[in-house]
Amino acid sequence: MKRLALLALLVAAGCTGSGTTTARTDDELVEDQAIAAEVNRALSRVEGVDRLKIQIEVVRGIVSLTGPVSDEASAKAACAAARRVDGVKGVRDLLERVDH
Amino acid sequence: MSTQKKPAPPPASRPSRWRRKLVLFVVLPVAAFLAFFKWVVAPMVVRQGVMAAVAARICGRVEIRSASIGFREVELRGVSLFDATGRVAGTADAVVLRTDRFPVGFGTPSIESILLIRPDILMTLEPDGEFDLQRVLAAPPSTAAPAPEVSGSSNTAPPPPPPTSLFLPEKIAVEDGTLRLVTPLVSPTFSGLDATLVVEARRFTLENAAARTFGGRASISGWLGRGSEEGWSVKVNVADADVVELVRGTKLEGHRLAGRLDGYLTLVRGSTGAAVGAGWLDARDGRLLDLPVFLSVFNILQLNSPGESFVKTCRTDFHVLADRLHVERWYVITDGICLFGDGDILFDGQRLDLDFVPRLSPEPPEGYETLAEAEQPVADFIRKNVLVSVDVTGTWMAPVAETTPLRVITKPLKDFFGLLKGKGSR
Numbered sequence: 001m002k003r004l005a006l007l008a009l010l011v012a013a014g015c016t017g018s019g020t021t022t023a024r025t026d027d028e029l030v031e032d033q034a035i036a037a038e039v040n041r042a043l044s045r046v047e048g049v050d051r052l053k054i055q056i057e058v059v060r061g062i063v064s065l066t067g068p069v070s071d072e073a074s075a076k077a078a079c080a081a082a083r084r085v086d087g088v089k090g091v092r093d094l095l096e097r098v099d100h
Numbered sequence: 101m102s103t104q105k106k107p108a109p110p111p112a113s114r115p116s117r118w119r120r121k122l123v124l125f126v127v128l129p130v131a132a133f134l135a136f137f138k139w140v141v142a143p144m145v146v147r148q149g150v151m152a153a154v155a156a157r158i159c160g161r162v163e164i165r166s167a168s169i170g171f172r173e174v175e176l177r178g179v180s181l182f183d184a185t186g187r188v189a190g191t192a193d194a195v196v197l198r199t200d201r202f203p204v205g206f207g208t209p210s211i212e213s214i215l216l217i218r219p220d221i222l223m224t225l226e227p228d229g230e231f232d233l234q235r236v237l238a239a240p241p242s243t244a245a246p247a248p249e250v251s252g253s254s255n256t257a258p259p260p261p262p263p264t265s266l267f268l269p270e271k272i273a274v275e276d277g278t279l280r281l282v283t284p285l286v287s288p289t290f291s292g293l294d295a296t297l298v299v300e301a302r303r304f305t306l307e308n309a310a311a312r313t314f315g316g317r318a319s320i321s322g323w324l325g326r327g328s329e330e331g332w333s334v335k336v337n338v339a340d341a342d343v344v345e346l347v348r349g350t351k352l353e354g355h356r357l358a359g360r361l362d363g364y365l366t367l368v369r370g371s372t373g374a375a376v377g378a379g380w381l382d383a384r385d386g387r388l389l390d391l392p393v394f395l396s397v398f399n400i401l402q403l404n405s406p407g408e409s410f411v412k413t414c415r416t417d418f419h420v421l422a423d424r425l426h427v428e429r430w431y432v433i434t435d436g437i438c439l440f441g442d443g444d445i446l447f448d449g450q451r452l453d454l455d456f457v458p459r460l461s462p463e464p465p466e467g468y469e470t471l472a473e474a475e476q477p478v479a480d481f482i483r484k485n486v487l488v489s490v491d492v493t494g495t496w497m498a499p500v501a502e503t504t505p506l507r508v509i510t511k512p513l514k515d516f517f518g519l520l521k522g523k524g525s526r
Contacts, residue, residue: 026370030419033366034378034428037417040337040364041380051364052319052337055308067308 032058035087039063042081048074061089071099143167146174159184160236172199183236193218214272224282229373231324231332238327272297279320283375284447285420288313290320302330316341331369338363343386351497359386359411367420374422383414389434396501397439397456397490410434423447427454429512431519440516452499454492457506457513
């Protein structure tokens with residue numbers, strides 16, 4: 001499971017990494033980073049989530065969340081909080097449930 | 101009683117002599133040779149070998165004060181990384197390499213793991229949008245592929261080769277490190293950094309690393325490409341940082357400022373090379389109204405400085421653009437005064453172009469009347485349901501404020517009034 005999560009993380013990082021420098025315009029980059037900042041702020045209000053441990057990648061409005069959360073309920077709450085942020089088109093839940 | 105002569109015991113001294121000779125002429129020299137090899141020759145060979153190997157793979161060099169080797173381990177002490185100009189890019193108290201075999205004399209060993217102990221890395225964002233460390237880690241020009249031979253009518257150049265392999269393991273562990281980031285926006289120092297560095301051919305990736313900064317907790321993640329074309333990304337999370345620590349050593353140190361800060365900053369290298377990104381900063385339990393920019397607003401409103409007032413809420417959302425910091429919204433709420441701000445802070449000379457809408461009440465206005473012509477003093481107006489704008493120009497340390505009519509009620513401003521009512525969704 002950990003390997004799968006790591007693989008997904010690396011794939012996501014690879015996708016976002018290459019996209020950040022080549023495909024997106026500066027306006028799109030700023031827009032995505034602004035969404036990431038707003039999602040980060042939203043996560044600070046979610047119980048069971050330490051926003052310092054959650055990595056947020058945003059590519060054209062699609063948010064990927066990785067990192068540890070306490071349980072399934074916290075993961076769902078984190079994804080729901082991210083979905084509520086203006087400009088978010090989708091959320092990829094790559095969070096690791098540490099109670100499992 | 102007859103006395104029978106016992107057979108003489110074999111002389112004890114003969115084997116003892118042989119043993120002594122064996123020890124003297126074989127064991128001791130071998131031991132001395134092994135010790136000399138292990139403690140003098142091998143460390144020297146390893147030290148020189150590592151320095152040469154690193155110099156061949158990056159645009160910089162490494163110096164190592166001393167080395168010691170174990171059965172499957174090398175410890176390098178006093179390691180310094182220099183850029184091409186001889187400037188120190190980083191140091192480490194020690195670097196421990198675990199190898200798959202004895203490190204010397206049995207072929208080239210594979211490095212199974214690397215541990216950096218107390219590294220101190222300096223990363224400066226240059227005006228062209230590249231971190232100086234990227235230049236150091238780039239493949240040296242001498243390792244570039246030779247020019248392709250023109251055969252027949254085809255003169256198409258092959259794609260550029262990947263950077264020279266660093267022959268490093270997939271992950272490098274960092275223990276108690278220090279990272280000094282220097283950017284036009286902010287220059288934080290992260291200490292107590294425990295992290296894992298993922299090594300790829302074209303980039304180094306820092307996974308969510310815990311650290312301390314400005315008296316608070318922090319986490320850093322991001323990646324750094326090898327060379328200017330590879331880009332970079334940095335994300336910094338800060339919690340419970342101390343405002344006093346933040347302004348220490350800056351021009352703001354003498355001001356009456358206090359409080360705790362939470363924040364987030366994400367930056368990437370943009371398509372034009374400049375750093376772009378976004379972030380937020382929240383302050384709490386603080387005395388922040390002694391900032392020059394706020395004092396200029398109070399002066400123009402002919403209000404006494406409420407510098408001792410505790411700020412209940414100070415919330416800032418901003419975008420980092422190529423040439424400036426765009427403040428999307430800046431909420432300041434105290435018992436005495438509330439401010440809504442937005443605008444720009446240019447990186448060039450830190451020139452300001454900010455607008456503030458003040459309220460002398462924690463309550464939002466009943467209606468949204470705007471003031472057509474602003475006249476001083478305007479404090480009477482802002483006590484009522486009439487809104488003015490205070491435009492702040494000048495610089496961060498020497499701001500200049502003037503009142504102007506407020507003609508437009510923006511959505512962030514409406515959100516601010518919603519927050520004052522306790523109905524804000526943000």
